[in-house]
């Protein structure tokens with residue numbers, strides 16, 4: 001039978017102070033899927049992730065996670081339900097070691113990955129355990145940022161431009177990591193500017209424009225929609 005989606009968003013609106021930025025975002029994500037939010041700068045992609053996570057405190061509409069309405073919950077309660085947000089700037093503390101960075105957020109849910117499980121997914125981090133945050137490459141910092149939310153027990157990962165500023169070979173590594181996480185059953189919402197990368201990892205793409213989702217493109221239809229996509233993204 002049909003399963004309810006793990007994440008179901010309807011009429012999501014959000015404001016920065018008086019500035020109304022999200023005007024009714026709606027989309028679904030099933031368990032184990034990878035979806036992307038594509039769109040131009042300022043379209044509202046990052047704000048959508050922040051609204052799901054409860055970091056945007058002024059918001060309305062409906063965000064159902066695992067059958068539960070979260071729109072009224074504070075961010076720490078949303079985290080405890082199993083949602084983790086990885087911001088674009090990654091949030092790695094340069095004065096702390098890899099291990100300290102990893103241990104920084106509390107394990108908010110049973111089922112958070114152990115350090116051993118994390119090393120299995122991110123073998124590079126094992127060798128870097130006592131390195132300082134600043135000594136890591138951009139790619140290693142991104143891996144650490146993802147590893148850190150896995151430790152908290154998140155099963156829905158909200159990743160904001162994980163490939164930003166990374167060399168192509170590292171972008172491929174991040175892609176393999178995302179596919180591995182998908183195999184392990186994690187659900188991922190990814191904000192991306194790089195739609196080539198998006199097409200290599202995602203099941204479906206949602207196009208965000210002016211604070212709304214204006215189109216849905218299944219990944220297998222991306223080539224057929226390439227001109228439309230170029231127009232949406234202004235590339």
Ligand code: ATP
Pocket residue numbers: 016019021039040041042043044045046047048
């Ligand atoms: P980008 O790739 O540039 O981050 P985006 O699609 O993620 O694009 P958002 O960052 O969600 O876009 O921004 C949506 C709108 O909200 C933009 O008009 C932006 O200027 C505005 N905005 C973003 N952050 C703030 C803030 N802290 N205060 C006020 N307005 C903001």
